[in-house]
Amino acid sequence: MNPSGARTRVKICGITRPEDAVAAAAAGADAIGLVFYPASPRAVSIEQAAAICAALPPFVSRVALFANAASAEIRTVLEQLPIDLLQFHGEETAAECDRYGHAYIKVARVQPGFDLDLFNCRYPGACGILADTYQSGVQGGTGATFDWSLLPQQRRKPLILAGGLNAANVAAAIRQVRPYGVDVSGGVEADKGIKDAARITEFIHEVDNVER
Numbered sequence: 001m002n003p004s005g006a007r008t009r010v011k012i013c014g015i016t017r018p019e020d021a022v023a024a025a026a027a028g029a030d031a032i033g034l035v036f037y038p039a040s041p042r043a044v045s046i047e048q049a050a051a052i053c054a055a056l057p058p059f060v061s062r063v064a065l066f067a068n069a070a071s072a073e074i075r076t077v078l079e080q081l082p083i084d085l086l087q088f089h090g091e092e093t094a095a096e097c098d099r100y101g102h103a104y105i106k107v108a109r110v111q112p113g114f115d116l117d118l119f120n121c122r123y124p125g126a127c128g129i130l131a132d133t134y135q136s137g138v139q140g141g142t143g144a145t146f147d148w149s150l151l152p153q154q155r156r157k158p159l160i161l162a163g164g165l166n167a168a169n170v171a172a173a174i175r176q177v178r179p180y181g182v183d184v185s186g187g188v189e190a191d192k193g194i195k196d197a198a199r200i201t202e203f204i205h206e207v208d209n210v211e212r
């Protein structure tokens, strides 16, 4: 449960195969993430993403992740796929995020000195902020946690926690940060881009059974 009394939402990111999307949904995931960042080992083509979206049951959100992508590419994805939410994982400005008229979350890559309040103010159009680990030269999917005490308890927008989460640390993360949701990629994989159904189930079990 998150501070509002609702359960902590779970997004399983970096899905590359329909069967992994089905496994995530069966385990209780609220959202799956499709990576449209060519440099990622989890990047998918439009065709792959279409097959994944088609395999999903109702009420599981489809999130399209971009990092400094060209607007034409983002528009193509929005035209061709049933995307519920955009995730901007790069250095996109608020104007760049707003231009699609589509719901989005903006990623903050957190390092010492990070100011969540200021970041919220910079992206008034975002429906949530995803906090991930800053690592020089890496856009995301680092598999590393950050110092969660850098996040304040009072927030203007829903906060999604990411970065190195797995079944062994997610309960502690939720108890400390009390996020709206959590996002995981590497922590539920058998290999890059290949999800492990048992790890997904274990992760969501931990999220749903956190005692605060």
Ligand SMILES: O=C(O)c1ccccc1N[C@@H]1O[C@H](COP(=O)(O)O)[C@@H](O)[C@H]1O
Residues within 6 Å of the ligand: 013, 014, 033, 035, 037, 040, 041, 042, 065, 067, 089, 132, 139, 140, 141, 142, 143, 144, 162, 163, 164, 165, 183, 184, 185, 186, 187
């Ligand atoms: O997963 C990737 O390869 C990736 C590449 C570029 C930007 C973001 C990426 N993934 C996102 O990073 C966070 C944390 O991932 P992890 O759990 O530490 O592996 C998450 O939002 C991923 O979707």
